[in-house]
Amino acid sequence: MDTTQRTDQQKSADRRRRELLEAADRVVLRDGPQASMNAIAAEAGITKPILYRHFGDKGGLYAALAKRHTDALLNSLRAALDAPAERRERVEATLDTYLAAIEARPQVYRFLMHPAEGGQVGDQGFDVGKHFAPLLRRMGEELAQVIEDRLDLGPGGQQLARVWGHGIVGMMHAAGDWWLGERPCSRAELVRSLADLLWGRLAAAGDKVGGPGF
Amino acid sequence: MDTTQRTDQQKSADRRRRELLEAADRVVLRDGPQASMNAIAAEAGITKPILYRHFGDKGGLYAALAKRHTDALLNSLRAALDAPAERRERVEATLDTYLAAIEARPQVYRFLMHPAEGGQVGDQGFDVGKHFAPLLRRMGEELAQVIEDRLDLGPGGQQLARVWGHGIVGMMHAAGDWWLGERPCSRAELVRSLADLLWGRLAAAGDKVGGPGF
DNA sequence: ACGTGCGTGTTACTTACGGTAACACCGAGT
DNA sequence: ACTCGGTGTTACCGTAAGTAACACGCACGT
Structure with missing residues (x-):
């Protein structure tokens, strides 16, 4: 039949x-x-x-391949983000989960971040912004949703949450990439430094003697 | 002679x-x-x-080309960062300068962010982390220097400054890329939202009713 | 039993790009 | 006049994406 x-x-x-x-x-x-x-x-x-x-085509294969890893990583991140703990603790756990993942399989990480490479035909048409790795976009959107769901940000909160979602993911990504290349400190220290940044230590820091602050 | x-x-x-x-x-x-x-x-x-x-080779040309634009953009950013104004005002001016630049010439921006594409031979050997666009790395390092020079971050401040430099640049980059693709709000709103994030509004926000906060 | 599709596989090709070797021109110095 | 260094060319190689055309095998209706 x-x-x-x-x-x-x-x-x-x-x-x-x-x-x-x-x-x-x-x-x-x-x-x-x-x-x-x-x-x-x-x-x-x-x-x-x-x-x-x-x-x-190659893009199709890469997309399918990326989806597997992206889904897996996003599941880990969701788990860390949903754990029953204080907000800061969860933020640190999420950062650490991401960094542990890219540390464990750097080749996969590289692939996920730059899947669009090598294509000499067809890619001509797509507009700016699309060249970003799908992983980053998806992480940004998911984080935005979590932020919007759980934080009371007042009017305009939805848009604020989206900006923050993508911004925080970008922060994590860039810091992680740099850290992976130079290994200037332990993972735990990196996590702590980034969490400090998100917790407003930039604004709270005092000026250094001898000039106006940053 | x-x-x-x-x-x-x-x-x-x-x-x-x-x-x-x-x-x-x-x-x-x-x-x-x-x-x-x-x-x-x-x-x-x-x-x-x-x-x-x-x-x-192609990498040489791209490097030379990238250097021109990178230098130009970094000069603009330094100017915004060095202006005589309050810290937050300068942060906003710097964010706005960057976003205005990528908004004005998106193709150049794309090129600067992904110069390593298309190479099918030779690129095999370079390790993880090196695939990052030189522009982001340089911006991160410069910002780290500024932060370290001007902010009093106590012991371990140098390392903290470097993490923050790369992290903040990554935040700006990711948010900018997303914004350029979707245009969900005006540039000024984006700048304000990012500055709010850096100013600790994430930590200060209250939980939404009905569940634990993010 | 026998063809008839259809899915699975192959070889061989085209196209496009990065990179290079070998040759050609041309103006300056001896 | 003859070489020599710089500027330019054509024609080629290697590699990788993507495709066309052909070949095997296996269930199916008749």
Whole structure:
């Protein structure tokens, strides 16, 4: 019958797709975002056209791959954000979760942050702003939602929450990237410094002697 | 004579180099980071090998090009940061300067943020963290220096300043990128919201009724 | 049993780009 | 007149994305 037939095929295709994604994952884990379609196909034991049949183009494969990791990381972050503890404690736990993730698998992290690389055709048309990694955008939106749901920010709070969501995620991202490259301090210290920043220590700090403050 | 000869040649080469950079600038302004070496050479009225003689490889050209814009933007930011005004006013002026710049020339902005794209060979070796746009790193370092110089942060202040420098720049960057894509509010509102975030409104906000705060 | 689709796989190709080698012109110094 | 260094070219290589065309196998209706 048509329905069962379609279901069987669907299941088979889905399993195949997952296998291909896992192969792609291994290659990306080894080669970073430079992983070529040929290499991924070889790792999966097949050839290029099959990849293209499943994912359309490189962007499609990368999007599917990114979605897996992004979903996983976002789940961890949500858990940290939802834990029963004081606000500052939860903020620190969330920061630490993110930093631990990028520390544990830097190649995956690189891939997630710069998935758009290497495309010489087709990418021409998309407007500014879209070039941002989907991970950052999604994290920003989710955090914005949490902020809006839980904090009383008065009138205009919704918009404020969105700005803050993206801003805080960007802060975390940039600081994490820099930290990962230079390792100037421990993870815990970084978390604490960033939380201090969010907690208004910038505004509260006194001027240094000899000039006007920053 | 040898010296004058060398000087003449040097001047000629420098002028040529500047012409080439201006041509490259026009192409990047039109095509964004996807600008190809062929296109740039054509715009300059010459062919590829000349570009390679002047800049080594694509990375060299992009670095030279990025340096121009980065220097220009950093000068504007320094001016805003050094203006004689209250701390918050200067922070807002700096944020606004940055946002006005990326708003005015989005293609250049895109190019500056993702200069490493398109390289399929050679980029393999560089470690995590290096893939960050030089502009962000330089802004982060400069801001860190300003913070360290002007704010009294007590013991460990130097490290704190560096974390904050990169963190604040990342916040500005991410929020700006998101804002540029969605335009959810005016520039002034965005500036105000970000400054509020830096001024500790996150910590000061009350919980919403019905649940624990964020 | 036999063709007929259809999904799965392949080889071989095109196109585009970064980068380079080899050759051509041209003006200055001996 | 002859070389020499700088400027320019054409023509090529290697690699990677993406595609067209062909080949195998397996369930299906007749």
